Amino acid sequence: MSDRRIRAERDGRRxxxxxxxxxxxxxxxxxxxxxxxxxxxVDLVVRRGRTLxxxxxxxxxxxxxxxxxxxxYRLRRVADAAELIAARYQKVGDSVRIDVVLxxxxxxxxxxxxxxxxxx
Numbered sequence: 001m002s003d004r005r006i007r008a009e010r011d012g013r014r015x016x017x018x019x020x021x022x023x024x025x026x027x028x029x030x031x032x033x034x035x036x037x038x039x040x041x042v043d044l045v046v047r048r049g050r051t052l053x054x055x056x057x058x059x060x061x062x063x064x065x066x067x068x069x070x071x072x073y074r075l076r077r078v079a080d081a082a083e084l085i086a087a088r089y090q091k092v093g094d095s096v097r098i099d100v101v102l103x104x105x106x107x108x109x110x111x112x113x114x115x116x117x118x119x120x
Contacts, residue, residue, distance in 0.1 A: 078116065
C-alpha cells in the first residue's frame with residue numbers, strides 16, 4: 001500500500017472516531033462501525049430512540065475541502081449498502097435515514113441530516 005493510501009486510511013479512521021464521539025455526545029448510540037457489503041460500506045450505524053441512522057463520514061484536511069467531500073455517487077453507494085443491512089438493525093416503527101458527518105482538524109463536526117432522501 002502506498003504512503004498516500006496509508007495516510008488516507010489513517011485519516012479516515014480518525015474522522016470516524018471523531019464522528020463517533022460527536023454522535024455519542026449528541027445522544028446517539030453506536031450500533032456498528034464500518035459495515036461492509038457487496039455494494040459498499042456504511043461507516044457508522046447509530047440509533048437514537050426510534051430513529052435508525054446510517055452515517056457516512058468524510059474527513060478532509062481543511063474545512064474548505066469539506067464542501068466537496070460528498071456527492072450523489074458516494075451517497076448512492078451508502079444507500080445501497082444501507083438497504084442490504086437495514087434488516088439487521090431496524091425495528092418496527094423506526095424511521096430510517098442517511099446522515100453525513102463532515103470532519104476537519106480543529107473544527108466541530110458538521111452534520112448533514114437526512115442527506116439521502118429516497119431511502120427504503
